[in-house]
Amino acid sequence: MEVALPDPGVLSSRLGAVSTKKLTATASAVLGPDGTPLLVRDRAMVPASTMKLFTALAAVDVLGADRRFTTKVVSARKGRLTLVAGGDPFLTVHKSKSSAKPANLDALVRATARSLKAQQVKRVTLTYDARLFSGASYSASWKKSWASYTPRIMALTVSGGKSGGRAYTNPAASTTRLFASLLRAKGFTVNYGGAAKAAKGATLVASVSSAPVGSIVRRMLRVSDNVAAEMLARHVARAVGRPGSFSGGSAAITDWLKGHRLWKKGMKIDGGSGLSSLTKVYPSVLARAVGFALADPAFVDVVKGLPTAGVNGTLEHRFDDAVEKAGRVVVHAKTGTLRKVSALAGYVTTADGAVLTFAFLATHNGTHSAAAANWLDRSAAVLAGCGCQLARPAS
Structure with a gap:
């Protein structure tokens, strides 16, 4: 049975009745199951964390949903150990209850x-090799005021790059020092040697592997994990021959979007997480990206x-x-929130059983996030x- 789609005029009227008071700008797109535009009020705007939809699509497509990232300990000679980064965004210190976080330092130390x-x-000397990723660990487009609590992006990081509420200034060094302390607790004397290149031909001593990319993507979207998003962007960049850096990840995702016709002039990608206010996208492209995922079981x-x-x-x-x-229950969507930005992009099943994809973007003066969330949700x-x-005329 064919499902009736909303009439664009009626839809426009009902959406127009939702209050935008206290908002400085809005943009919207609602598409039918086959991508047919039902309502498009397009404008290139900051997407905040709805940007993670693009990163997720590119990661699954380029890396594969089954790809895992391995953190290793290698040894070039007796008494010398190097902790080698694998780019696992969910490496933990102790065993986690989350299936998305199987790799931990405890297991690696044992x-x-x-x-x-x-x-x-x-007695050992312990160094680390985190050269898998390159460039700055803190984006130049991120606010300096965030620095105390926003994690740096490095290929070797534990506990999401934070201890308590504070971000590690050097996640790789902090992770290695934690590893050293756990090894000392096992009765070994450990000399911390800092950063060093792992020797070619070094023997594998131990390793732990991440959850598959598909599981990482699910958690990254569900809880809006910025570290996972930025690390996945770097993995995508390296897989296509670009540097594993902020700029490399941005370029790789841009290329992927253009290659899959999910692009519109005026867009800009800056990082994989949505933390950058330099990123600009159109709601119509976000809605199309959700439709792209729905149409292919690979996603x-x-x-x-x-x-x-x-x-x-x-x-x-x-x-x-x-x-x-x-x-x-019937709305499934990625949220996006920055100080002056709120966004929502996903899909919904209507009362008539039609599956629509949508994206709503809003800006405000920084004090009206509740009003913005109400506009999005309503x-x-x-x-x-x-x-x-x-309405049909009476007969």
Whole structure:
């Protein structure tokens, strides 16, 4: 049975009735199941974390959903160890309950200790090699005021690059020092040697591997993990022959979007997470990107990673009043929030059973994030509860 799509005129009228008071600018796009535009009020705007949709698509396509990242300990000679970065964004210190975080330093230390004991080695010098990624670890386009709590992006990082609420100034060094302390707790004498290039032909001592990219993407989208997004962008860059840096990741994602016709003149990509206010995208392209994921089973992890309204992730506590109730459970979307920016992009099943993709972007003066969230949620709720058909004249 053919599902009726909303009438564009009725849809426009109902969305137009949602208050934009206290907002300085808005842009919208609503597309039908085949990408047919139902409503497009396009404008290139800062997408905030809805940018992660592009990063997720490129990562799954370029790297493959089954790809894993391995953190290793190698040894070139007896008593010398090097911790080699694999670019795992979810490496933890201790075992995690999350299936997206299987790799941890405890396991790596236990395996290393067994190897050292077998060689009757009790004293080691420990260095690290984090050259997998290059360039600055903190983007020039990120606000300096964020520096104390926003993690640096390095290929060797643990606990999301933070200790408590503070960001490590050098995640690779901090991770290696944690590894050293755990190894000392096993009874070894460890001399910390800082950064050093792993020798060619060094013997593998121990290793731990990340969850598959598909699982990383799901968690990255669900909780809006900036570190995972930026690290995935670097992996994509390296896979296509670009440097594993902020600029390399930006260029690689730009190329991927252009290559898949998810581009429009006036767009700019700056980083993979959406933290940069230099990134500019159109809501119509975001909505098309969601449709792109829905149309291809290869991108199931992107679709499944989208938070569900009122249920989980960054939408768990949204759609929280009577006006927005229609959107609960049936809206699946990526959120985006910066100080003056709010965004929502995803898909919804309407009351008539039609699956629509959408993107709503808004800006405000920095003090009206609640008003912006209400506009986003109420607009998506309109779609959810909307048959939006033209009234038929009485016979």
